[in-house]
Amino acid sequence: MSKEDYRxxxxxxxxxxxxxxxEQQNLSRVSRMNKNGSNNKKPKNTKRKSPLMTILFVTFILIPLTILIYFVQFYDPGKTIEEAEKDTMDSVVEIDKTGSKAEASSSADKDKDDxxxxxxxxxxxxxxxxxxxxxxxxEEAKKAEEAKKAEEAKVAQQQAEAAKKAEEAKKAEEAKKAEQARKAEQEKQNxxxxxxxxxxxxxxxxRIALNYYGDGSEATLAKIRAANGMPNDTVFVGQVIKLP
Structure with missing residues (x-):
């Protein structure tokens, strides 16, 4: 038989x-109640004696059974008392190890959960x-996109302003050239x-120099005289004068 069966x-x-x-205590209590009647009087203090069945059970069953378990489980004719005690301690240690393993397993599960x-x-x-x-x-990409759009808008505005200024400058230059051409044509016609x-x-x-050249200085008069071979400023009505 194994240890578990004996236990x-x-x-x-x-x-x-x-x-x-x-059961003996209940029977004893019922007997006292029957003896005292249905009233609630407290029973007299009597010495409590050990039941006969208990004595018999301890004497003839429990003690022999304990001795039998000892001989079957622990007794070995070839072993000394120290060895028997050692085996007993080993059994206790084994039980403790089993409990320790269970605790270790629980601790490991807890550590695993943690x-x-x-x-x-x-x-x-x-x-x-x-x-x-x-x-x-x-957010950074959005900011970068907004900054890029703002920069592109700024560049586009600058380009538009530059193009407008260039157009205005071109128109002014064309107007200047047109004015110069007009003046040149006028001078040519004149x-x-x-x-x-x-x-x-x-x-x-x-008066002739002042009318054509807007200047009646001696230099202008000398140029007209030289073009016409005139010795002085004297002119006659009907005279044709070359104007250089």
Missing amino acids: DKIEEHRQSFEEEQQ KANDEAKAQAQKDAEKLAAQQKAA AAKAKTHTVKANENLY
Whole structure:
């Protein structure tokens, strides 16, 4: 028989012993109540004697059974008392180890759960950091896009202003050239008209120079005299004068 079977038998005998003892106590209580009647008087204090069945059970069952378990489980004719005690201690240690293993297993499961919780928290923190980084990157990209659009708009405005200024400058240059061309044409026409002049009444060389050149200085008069071979400023009515 194994240790567990002996222990089960001992436990069964112990329970039957306790049930018999309880039954004896109940019978004794009922007998006292019958003896005292239906009134609620307290029974007299008497010495409590050990039940006969208990004595018999201890004498003839429990003690022999304990000796039998000892001989079967622990007794070995070839072993000394020290070795028997050592085996007994080994059995106790083995039971303790079993309990320790169960406790270690429970502690390992707890550590595993704690580790899983820590990993879950770490993963959640990583996910939150990743999401925050993505949001930050998206915001930075949006700001960069807005800055790019603003820069493009600024460049476009500058180009439009530069084009407008260039157009205005071109128009001004064209207007200037047109004015210069007009003046040149006017001067050409004036020069064509001023090639010759027929002297009229009451005209002299000074008035003729002032009319055609806007200047009656001696230098202008000398140029007209040289073109016509005139010795002085004297002119006659009907005289044709070359205007250089």
